[in-house]
Amino acid sequence: MTGTGTHCPYCALQCAMTLTPTAPGAPLPVAVAPREFPTNRGGLCQKGWTSAEVLRTPDRLTTPLVRGADGVLHPAGWDEALDLVAARLRAVQQEHGREAVAVFGGGGLTNEKAYALGKFARVVLRTPFIDYNGRFCMASAAAAANRAFGVDRGLPFPLADVGDAQAVLLLGSNLAETMPPSSQHLAAARAAGGVVVVDPRHSATAALADDGAGLHLQAVPGTDLAVLLALTHVVWAEGLVDTAYLAARTSGADEVRRSVAAWWPERAERVCGVPAEDLRRAAHLLAAAAPVHGGTGAYVLTGRGAEQSTQGTATVTAAINLALSLGLPGRVGSGYGAITGQGNGQGGREHGQKSDQLPGYRRLDDPAARAHVARVWGVDPDDLPGPGVPAVELLRRCGTPTGPRALLVHGCNLVVSAPDNQAVRERLAALDLLVVCDLVPSETTELADVVLPVTQWAEEEGTMTSLEGRVLRRRRATAAPTGVRSELEVLHDLAARLGVTRGFPTDPAAVFDELARASAGGVADYSGLSHARLDAAEAAGEGLFWPVPATPDGEPDHPGTPRLFADGFPTPDGRARMVPVEHRGPSDDLRPDAPVYLVTGRVLQHYQSGAQTRRVPALAAAQPEPFAEVHPLLADRLGVADGELLEVTSARGAAVAVAHVTTTARPDTVFMPFHWSGEGSANRLTTDATDPVSGMPEFKVCAVQVRAAPVVPDGPVRGRPVPVLPEEVTP
């Protein structure tokens, strides 16, 4: 009996797994087993092991739902639902113009779906307003990498390369918790004492630096940039830069040298709270590992902690400047990389669901790019809309007099995952039409006018591009429940109803072939790939890294590009561009009535808004409820004991969560994971202030007031109902 080789449905590590059909009558249709692959090396975390549970979750959506005159969602037939959506989209556009319809995609969609969604927006709806939740994850890293390197591939090298490094600097990444099997690749750096983790929490990842394995720099929230400026200062001030590399492969080094002259470690200490000597030690560890000093390699890696900030692009730029100063990028065994979060966070940002982008990571404002893609799509380039606006701005405009009146949401639970989510809820409620495609009911489907049930992971074919730019096959291992359709079918059917009867195939392999043609010649060139070729590559235990351009008939296939930048950077002059940046601090900083920082993040057991993982009993049992981590000193001052309820209030709103009293927190900072809705939802508190370059919201830091939650037995907390918290935690 052979199983189906595929990859995990969750994060960007895309652990390889084999799904084997179970005996008839078994509770789940397939059994999950890990599979050897260079990224996960045969490992799976609890989410991966239990992923098949979501296939048979009792409340799986299996029929379209349409909100009736009674205000309640009622089951409906597919034709009825699709006719309704098409009719109302047409009506909205007739009355308010094409731009009155907007599309919101997701970083969990396959490449095929992401591509089709972008094409649907531009060709069928002809609206500029499409963006996606990757704007909440990767936009700052993407903007900085594009500016510095001329390309944005999260890791421009295979993840396994990190396994040989002597030092790894991790900024704002908790990979030990968010993609656990990946921490195997830190073994060599730990053995060399070279793991440096910058995080306001002593996270599971920070603990990897314990016991001489490296250093944990427990910085004040929102100050990663100051840490980086100080590290770069030390590298320059102590003559540790790779002078020959800088001269040959970069531009702008002099400006960066000057800009960091003002960031000596003692000044940075004042901003970031990390002792100056620790900053120096960290810089020395990295420098010693750099090839120029005879080290075996060093990496600088950033995650959401550094990027989800109003200075996220600047922070990533500073990380790149540090890496370039040490001569790391483009050398085998060293480099800079961003650790992509969502399953297809990489592919999802390459094929056209971004507001300013066309397939192949082409720019929507580039006439040549428009001409090429329009030719593939069989449309006039002048008919393609121009760039729209980034996600947060798009959501702010929804339901306003001049903004979109209708919104199509795919693969995203906005009401939980967007910043300042109570405001987002209001905007969605103000729409004339909200259509949501999802597998399970979510806080966002609850607001929808029409809900369309779609296939998931093990029920579909497609491709995902992992954190290292490797294009992976997602393969069908079981039939979808009756009544469920793929999003490719939904888009095909809607396009037809809106008068576009060609160009929206429902076969994922056919969509991929078109995507490959559309991407040809682009930065992310998939033109040498097909499902068949990818299947063969994965059968060989590898997979292919983009770019993989097509080759003329008769010539051998392009082997793919595991490592970028070996011969130069895809910038106009072939050099990596160093851009000086300055630390300004968080948009919502401490003040007398909000004297504590809130940082947000994730737990191992849950993925994103928790819509899937909260339905898996083992995961829900392990992490059942919203919580707030608080240091014993702060808890003591507040009079809150472990397990009691804490009320956290920001300028946006208030949340109530169970206090987890732990010394892993800074005494001036509380941490909340964002996987839950309701009273304990962390994104009730977060600010929607965004990075001026990338449009990325500042999820990671804001100022809050904290206190013990008022105890009102069986009653509302300060006038609000408390529906979310499980009974057993009632104080």
Add this chain to the structure above:
Amino acid sequence: MSPTKVVVVGNGMVGSRFVEDLLDRTAGPRGAGVTVTVLGAEEHEPYNRVLLSDVVAGKVELASITLPAPRDDRLVVRRGVGAARIDRAARVVHAEDGSAHRYDALVLATGARARVPDLPGLAARRAHARDDALPAGVHALRTLDDAREIVAATLNARRAVVLGGGVLGLEAACGLARRGVEVTVVHGGPHLMERQLDGAAASAVGHGLDRLGIAHRVATFADDVLLDHDGRLAGLRVRPADGSRPDPADAVLLADLLVMTAGTVAETGLAAAAGLEVRRGVVVGEDLTTADPAVHAIGDCAEPPEGGTGLIAQGWDQARRLAVMLAARLRMPGAEGASAPAGSVAATVRAGADTAGTAPPTGGTDLVRVKAHGLDVVAMGVCGPDRTGGPADRGAVGRRALSLADPRTGRHVEVVVADGVVVGATCVGDPRTAADLTTAYTRRTPVPADPAHLLLSPVRGAAAPAAEPSPTLMPDRATVCRCNGVTKGDLVACWHDGARDVEEVARRTRATTGCGGCTDAVCGLVDWLARSTESDRPRETPAALPAGEPAGSPISA
């Protein structure tokens, strides 16, 4: 409309920062509305003066301390051209090279020069007011050239005296010692750093100097420099500050290098000659403006209402505030807090205060920190002699001062708390606590219920799974495998259900199947369970460990 002409006299850390900030805030399509001319007496590009002691210490390379030089076609920088006089009536600055520069706004950022002690042997310098008039071997530490010369001198110097035991003096002393020079600090005050520290803290600092092998003589005045036949420095004659007769054995310190770090004098000559009010510095109001509304002063040459501290944080804060004010006056886009995102309360408050033009100094800029390897001294806010009511005192009532004294290790921590926040602190010999106190002070974060906790760095990150000493000592609820949420109790239960090796335990519980980091721990537990079963059936708590079982031994195997 012709552009507003801004002339800046001084191209140091504060002047250059102001220019950068002003150009940044007035950039954009209508940015042509301002032109900036900078007159800088030094030939060098602006550099980071704070790092000169690190240059002396050999910790940083000279080339790395050059500060940003904005490239902007609205900017003209005249390096090596000092200002000769100001004609306020005509609003013109006449430069030393004979050029004249009309201004709408004049910013004085002339800084300060090193104070040269009143010693007969140094009289020539005072007469000529020229660096090169100092005897060979005698140096101030104020400019790039000073630092360069001191570094050159250390190649041959064997014994150095640092005159002045303030922050700069201690940094210089540590730097020279790092280069292998024998160093003595001579300080006239009753104890080291008496402006910031009380006696107890200062003695902890002295302890730190002792450990670095640096001699220190406090309450000691310099009498004169001793020169050899070639006019080179040979030593320093000193006497007790209390006027008592010096012990002849202690009256002369032999030295071939003397570094003067006895404070600074604001460069106010230009302003005084132009009829502006000058006390210790050029007198300005909270708006950094002199009595002449077109003339401003920032940095070390200025005397604001709260007094000049000589600290760069104050100077940079002034540069920012003045740039915001002038940019707002020019009514340009970006003038009103370009970085402030809409909708943020804090940002709105900040921008509002900024554009008012009379923004008070930002809190937390009065932090003093000695940066020298092996000598950790930080003082901030109400500290040292001020804490029980000094000249800058406002409401000593309600203050609570706590301290930790650990003389044997040279550690001294003191914190002053009022209204639930840290209003001052001193920390010697404990860099981690110093960093925490700095954050608490500058950000006004809540102090613990018992502020005594501030005296030590709080316990951090305890009980991380990777740091568990031994799974056999773990409680049953402790997580062994994070990736799959497997506790010790789960593993023990699995054993009792019949799993007898790691593979079987892994198959049943999924422990070790994530990142594999717990493999050793699981192997150890399985070994322990196997050996325990041979003698006695293990219970699920460590208290029931078989007698004589060496805790943790399976793990280290």
